[in-house]
Amino acid sequence: MTIRRLNEAERALALADLPGWSADAERDGIRRRFVFADFIEAFGFMTKVALLAEKSDHHPEWTNVWNRVDMLLTTHDAGGLSQRDIALAAEIDALLG
Numbered sequence: 001m002t003i004r005r006l007n008e009a010e011r012a013l014a015l016a017d018l019p020g021w022s023a024d025a026e027r028d029g030i031r032r033r034f035v036f037a038d039f040i041e042a043f044g045f046m047t048k049v050a051l052l053a054e055k056s057d058h059h060p061e062w063t064n065v066w067n068r069v070d071m072l073l074t075t076h077d078a079g080g081l082s083q084r085d086i087a088l089a090a091e092i093d094a095l096l097g
């Protein structure tokens with residue numbers, strides 16, 4: 001099955017379950033900033049996310065500055081926000097405990 005962009009109702013429903021995330025209209029994705037105690041904590045988190053991303057073949061766009069990770073999830077193959085982004089966001093949130 002080919003992956004498709006979510007419609008407005010699906011987006012609203014999905015975002016309601018992901019309180020830390022907000023819609024990025026310009027990129028048609030969702031983004032979240034993660035702040036940790038220091039670089040090691042941030043990089044440890046990124047390592048765990050990298051393993052999740054490889055497992056699901058779905059990869060974040062992100063930047064890291066010391067203890068901060070800024071992440072955007074969007075689906076290149078769909079040209080915007082898809083269920084894959086929502087699923088990965090939920091898995092990432094679960095990492096945080």
Ligand SMILES: C[C@H](O)[C@H](O)[C@H]1CNC2=NC(N)=NC(=O)C2=N1
Binds near residue numbers: 057073074076
């Ligand atoms: C060929 C490979 O499966 C695709 O390029 C995958 C890899 N990771 C991906 N990650 C994201 N965020 N969007 C994609 O469309 C995507 N596609």
